[in-house]
Amino acid sequence: MTFHLANVAESKLVSEYGSPLYVYQLDAVVAALADLRDALPAEAALYYSLKANPHPQIAATLREGDCHAEISSEGELAAARAAGFPGADCLYTGPAKSAEEIAAALDAGVTLFSVESSADYRRVARAAASAGKLARCLIRVSGSASGAAGLRMTGVSSQFGVDARELLAEPERFADVEGAQVVGAHFFPVSNVADEECLFGEVAGSIATAARLRRETGLRLKQLDLGGGFAAPYAKPGARPRYPTLRRRLEKVLDAHLPGWRDGSPLIAFESGRHLVGGCGTLICSVADIKQRADRTFVLLDTGIHHLGGLSGLGRMLPDAAPVPVAESGEQTSTVTLAGPLCTPADVLSRSTRLAGLTPGDLLAFPNLGAYGLTASLIAFLSRPAPAEIVFRGEEPISASRLRITRETIR
């Protein structure tokens, strides 16, 4: 199912809320959640990763669909709380957590933390001990075992997690301490994997690694978070990939390695951001100017890398976005460069979009921008206002709001 704004008059929205603006369709979130649940074992818990989009109504829709929240900052904690998630429903992740944010999370009732090193584990333990609490910790593991023998490390080294070989060699670094105990493992080796075979291989490798760690180190495995990697198209037309055989194949691997999982021992969990919410968002913008140069045509928009695709953190310096015209011109398309209004040559959204017959004032719609859109972009750069964000349920607009960055005085 696709959720274009077929019956929503883009130009009416623009005249009411200004251009550019984001539109989110909650029905698309509900549909994506149902499809992902179908692709995963029924017994598994599912965490919504608020980094994909912390909008409270999007997060609340996933809470109503029985998701938990995967959060990674005090801001995401606040967004999760605003969406109605109790602290006890949140998993707090991240590779370099500060003592202050851990204390704030504990104070909000968070008890489950992904720890990414023994120093991170001790920091969580110290904060919990001084608050008189016990933190339950999942060790984030950064390798996977392929088959029964040997460890296959997932590609290049990264700043994330604890190397599986280190864990096998020195499990005592994660022994119970005052304030914390390890209750399981957390994997997130890949992201945005559309190929089912490849995704299955990664998750199966994580299951094998977790089983091996339990067998060889006595790792307590009450919960196993297998991460995700479920893909979604970004800023261009396209459908969410489906994983029709994943559930059945994962159940077999879990039965083989972790009998007991069907009764919650261990509790299996997955995480998803982009796959759940990518398809719900559309960015509508206007053509501000068109410049014919000798070698190419520049289409200047009123939106740019401050509203979408400022994803340097995800290795997406050039989003290569492909908007669709809100009104078809019928003319033959040609390749254009899409540039934004910022005073930097980096403000380019695509060098290869094919469009036709545009004139200043025309509206364009970037589909599939419900994840890693506005809040993953350079929103403060050049101090322009954020676009309005309009949330729809069915045909009904249910909220309109705008993010604002303000300066506060520190005593």
Ligand SMILES: Cc1ncc(COP(=O)(O)O)c(C=O)c1O
């Ligand atoms: C630990 C962790 N969980 C979840 C996610 C969400 O990923 P996605 O939006 O691709 O599902 C990420 C993304 O970087 C991550 O690092």
